[in-house]
Amino acid sequence: MELDTGSARSLMSIRQYKALNTEAPLVKGRVRLQTFTGKLISIKGEAQVQVVHNGQSVRLPLVVVDNDNAPSLLGRDWLESLKLDWNKVQRISDTQDKRLKYILNAHAALFEDGLGTMRGVKARLQPRETAVPVFLKARPVSYALRAAVKAELDRMEGAGIVEKVKFSEWGTPVVCIPQKGRVSSFMWGL
Numbered sequence: 001m002e003l004d005t006g007s008a009r010s011l012m013s014i015r016q017y018k019a020l021n022t023e024a025p026l027v028k029g030r031v032r033l034q035t036f037t038g039k040l041i042s043i044k045g046e047a048q049v050q051v052v053h054n055g056q057s058v059r060l061p062l063v064v065v066d067n068d069n070a071p072s073l074l075g076r077d078w079l080e081s082l083k084l085d086w087n088k089v090q091r092i093s094d095t096q097d098k099r100l101k102y103i104l105n106a107h108a109a110l111f112e113d114g115l116g117t118m119r120g121v122k123a124r125l126q127p128r129e130t131a132v133p134v135f136l137k138a139r140p141v142s143y144a145l146r147a148a149v150k151a152e153l154d155r156m157e158g159a160g161i162v163e164k165v166k167f168s169e170w171g172t173p174v175v176c177i178p179q180k181g182r183v184s185s186f187m188w189g190l
Helices: 014-019 094-106 142-157
Strands: 011-013 043-052 054-064 174-178 182-187
Touching: 011 014, 014 043, 054 182, 142 174
Parallel strands: 011 054
Antiparallel strands: 043 054, 174 182
16 A cells, blocks of 8 residues: 555555455445545445554555555555554665665756746647636735735746736635745645
8 A cells, every 4th residue: 555644544446455355345435535636536435444564453444446546545544543663664775765866966957946947848728618717806815924925926926937917817816825934825726
């Protein structure tokens, strides 16, 4: 299973579940899952499975999805019950470490601080003909953050990340995330 702290539940495909040859019955569950993009995940059912790891043996819920290609994910629900050796999780061996250093050095420009640019490529966003413009009003920004948000937007405009427009049929609010010493802004739906 792949550890995924972004997944609330542990899950696996129906194909992988059948390959386990487990005695745990699959029952209809009431769980509703969706991907990061909001797409609903078709659920086949849930089972209480016996999980054995590093001398631990616990019965835990497993969501079985109706997709043969779905990855097996160890989600946050199992992390509450299983005690993992975090020093061994995703540990990089010496061979992997040397290869990683080689890749990082060969492509050092990709990992520099600041905004990267792609030259020689022109992109054009073409919405579907059936797309309906959406314009959402701005979210209120607390008075304490206004100066920091303005400074961040000015910085982004100066770097060529965003540009001011007087009118647009499309628009979504800025999401402001206070961080130590500055405010990060994210534009959603642009």
